[in-house]
Structures are given as structure tokens and as C-alpha cells.
Amino acid sequence: xxxxxxxxxxxxxxxxxxxxxxxxxxxxxxxxxxxxxxxxxxxxxxxxxxxxxxxxxxxxxxxxxxxxxxxxxxxxxxxxxxxxxxxxxxxxxxxxxxxxxxxxxxxxxxxxxx
Ligand code: HEC
Numbered sequence: 706x707x708x709x710x711x712x713x714x715x716x717x718x719x720x721x722x723x724x725x726x727x728x729x730x731x732x733x734x735x736x737x738x739x740x741x742x743x744x745x746x747x748x749x750x751x752x753x754x755x756x757x758x759x760x761x762x763x764x765x766x767x768x769x770x771x772x773x774x775x776x777x778x779x780x781x782x783x784x785x786x787x788x789x790x791x792x793x794x795x796x797x798x799x800x801x802x803x804x805x806x807x808x809x810x811x812x813x814x815x816x817x818x819x
Pocket of ligand 1: 740743744745746747748759761762763768779782783787793803
């Protein structure tokens with residue numbers, strides 16, 4: 706095997722090893738950091754924020770408390786372009802982090818009672 710092939714094998718092994726080291730379900734703190742950069746322009750990303758900067762964008766708390774909302778549904782939403790928004794490129798890790806963060810809002814905050 707040539708050296709470059711080995712490098713490829715090693716990097717594949719290294720990548721495959723990552724989920725074992727990292728938090729299996731995504732890191733919500735990292736997700737929040739990414740969401741601040743990428744999503745907060747349009748979405749209310751924190752439980753205390755009652756209104757999204759862009760009125761049509763659901764708040765993350767609303768997403769989290771949507772009945773039947775699951776990591777799978779969020780994952781689909783994040784890998785398909787959504788209305789009026791440029792497709793963002795997230796690594797799988799960033800995506801998992803954001804998903805973990807959104808779902809964590811469900812436990813931490815009850816929907817703000819109006
Ligand atoms: C440019 C503004 C904008 C940005 C940036 C943005 N969104 Fe959205 N998002 C929207 C709007 C508007 C909607 C409502 C879209 C619709 O009705 O189809 C939405 C809807 C959603 C939905 C629900 C989708 C569905 O299919 O029901 C999810 C989940 C979501 N956004 C997550 C995110 C996440 C996570 C980020 C950051 C990685 C993000 N959005 C960044 C504007 C934005």
C-alpha cells in the first residue's frame with residue numbers, strides 16, 4: 706500500500722473513532738455556540754427569547770416543544786434547505802450539537818406562558 710493510501714486509512718479510522726470520544730448524542734453547549742453564529746439571525750435560540758428576529762422563523766423553544774419533534778425530524782430539517790434561507794453547511798458534529806441543544810430546551814424550559 707502506498708503512503709497516501711495509508712494516510713487515508715488512518716484518517717478514516719480516526720474519523721470513525723470520533724463519535725466514541727465525543728458525546729454520543731451531540732454536545733448541546735457546542736450546539737448553542739454554533740446556533741448563535743448561524744441561526745440566531747433569524748431564530749430565537751434561547752428559551753427566554755419569546756420572539757424570533759425573523760417573525761416567520763419558529764423559536765427554538767417552539768421547535769423543541771412541537772409534539773412529535775425528534776432528533777430525526779430536526780436532522781431532516783437541517784439537511785434540507787428551508788424557506789427563505791440560504792443553505793448552511795454544518796458538519797455532522799455541529800448539526801448533532803444543535804439538535805441536542807434544541808431538544809435540551811424541552812427539558813429546561815417549559816413553554817413561556819403568555
Ligand atoms: C435566514 C434566516 C434563517 C436562518 C439563518 C435559519 N433559519 Fe431556520 N427557519 C427560518 C424560517 C423563515 C423558517 C420557517 C420556514 C418555513 O416556514 O418553511 C425556519 C424554520 C426552521 C425549522 C423548522 C423547519 C421545518 O421544516 O419545520 C428548523 C428546525 C430550523 N429553522 C432550524 C434552523 C437552524 C438549526 C438554524 C441554524 C443552523 C436555522 N434554522 C437558521 C429562517 C432561518
